[in-house]
Amino acid sequence: MTDTTMPLVSVYVPTRNRSALLRRALDSVLEQTWPRIEILVCDEASTDDTPEVLASYARRHPGKVTVLRNDTPQGACSARNRCIEQASGTYVTGLDDDDFFHPQRIECLVELYRRHRPSFACSRFRYFQSVADVAALRDRMHGEAELARADRLDLHALLYANLAGNQVLTELSRMRELGGFDESMPAWQDYDMWIRLAERFGPAVRARTLLSFVDDDRSRARIRNSSKRAEGSGRFIAKHERLMNADQRRNHRNIQYVMNRERPPLADIVRNVSLGGYKSTVKLLLHKFFGVAIG
Structure with missing residues (x-):
């Protein structure tokens, strides 16, 4: 295939008041080895220099970077959905403004998708607090055989x-068919979306290679560190409980205990042991006896 016959991949990026981190995110998309990419950034009413930064990227990469803007913050999922509505790719993927991709991520996922025809393709990911901690992983290039392992x-x-x-x-048409991300959920919207894709279109595939880096800086406000996470988990359970077996429900009950900082009686923990979700039981025990809440 030539560059012009390769399928276009749309990348949605919601952002608000993180211009320095946004540069890192956008650069990681522009450095992808897959040649046909469009980037759609929705600026959530930023009051820093984000508009100027985005204007610069759009000038330097005409036709490749599209900038959308909400005059008032609508939330990250609304911003993602607005980008999805405007996208024109065969495939679509996303990036939060404080995270970044390995250069081979999109190439790997497109090839896995074309080979396996899953509901979606994803990769292993790593949380980091300092880019220096993952620099060697980011810069290491992988061979074709390694990228094919999934x-x-x-x-x-x-x-x-x-x-x-x-x-x-995944395919852009599938995201649109499912109505995009559920904006009524305060958190866990991504997990909810993946469940809906797998329920509708079948199994997914995950690359064994580490190709995505997620900023875990605890000094900034993040849904991952907020009470919205517990509320989002509760809504997720209510929405998808019909799909869960008894063991999966016990697993999510344990997750709820930890998120809500609850320490149930040991007898309740024993009755609620999840074999398939044993990690949630271990986390609950650590929380109960040592006050350690592992996310």
């Missing part, structure tokens, strides 16, 4: 935990 993720496995992370690659 594992199947079926709905049963995904109902225990979000094994896909916060971004996947």
